[in-house]
Amino acid sequence: MFDTALGWCGMAWGERGVVAVELPGADRGRTLAALRRRVGGREVEPAGPVLAVVERVRALLTGVPDDLTDVPVDPSGLPDFHWRVYQHIRTVGPGRTTTYGQVAAAVGAPGSAQAVGQAMGANPYPIIVPCHRVLGAGGKVGGFSAAGGAATKVRILGIEGAAPGGQPSLFD
Known part of the structure; x- marks a missing residue:
């Protein structure tokens, strides 16, 4: 668990890398409970390379560009x-966006925008796999699976300097 500009986030990792990221819920306890429901495990203090990732995610959520690739x-x-x-x-780097349709075409499945949306909704590693940078046709925000839904998506995009459809958000 780690605190960010948006609230408490959680991250689970294993030998092969990050297994899950939980974006902020209503509070630390709820975020931890949501992460445990997804992956189980026990809470430990991040160290070494994991701590470095935590610090980079914190920085990204304050506006420091980092693609985390x-x-x-x-x-x-x-x-x-x-x-x-x-x-x-x-x-798709910080400050940039793409659409579900563009992603579908890029992965060799043109016309599969809805399937891309389903993949975004199931993304186990939000922020590290930046599903918030994927918008609907015409720059429409669309959904977001984190607490706060689309408002959280717009807030993260604003922090990164990207406005859906080129329009200022409530957070600009």
Whole structure:
């Protein structure tokens, strides 16, 4: 568990990399409970490379650009399509956005924007795999699975300097 500009986040990791990230819930306890429901485990203080990732995520959520593409994630158990989508999404850097349709075309599945949306909703590593940078057609915000939903998505995009559809947000 670690505190950020948005509230308490959680991260679980294993030998192959990050297994899950939990974006802020209503409070630390709820965020921890949500992470434990997803992956189980016990709470430990991050150290070494994991602590470095935590610090980078904290910095990103205060506006320090970082694409986090070098942070390893564990794809065990993911559907192949989801993994392809997540790999592509990681190429979309801070301050930039793409659309569900563009992602679908980029992974060789044109016309599969809804499937990309489902992959985004199932993303086990939000922020590290930046699903918040994926918008609907015409720059529409669309959904977001974190607490606060679309408002949280817009807030993160604002912190990164990207406004959906080029429009200022409530947080600008």
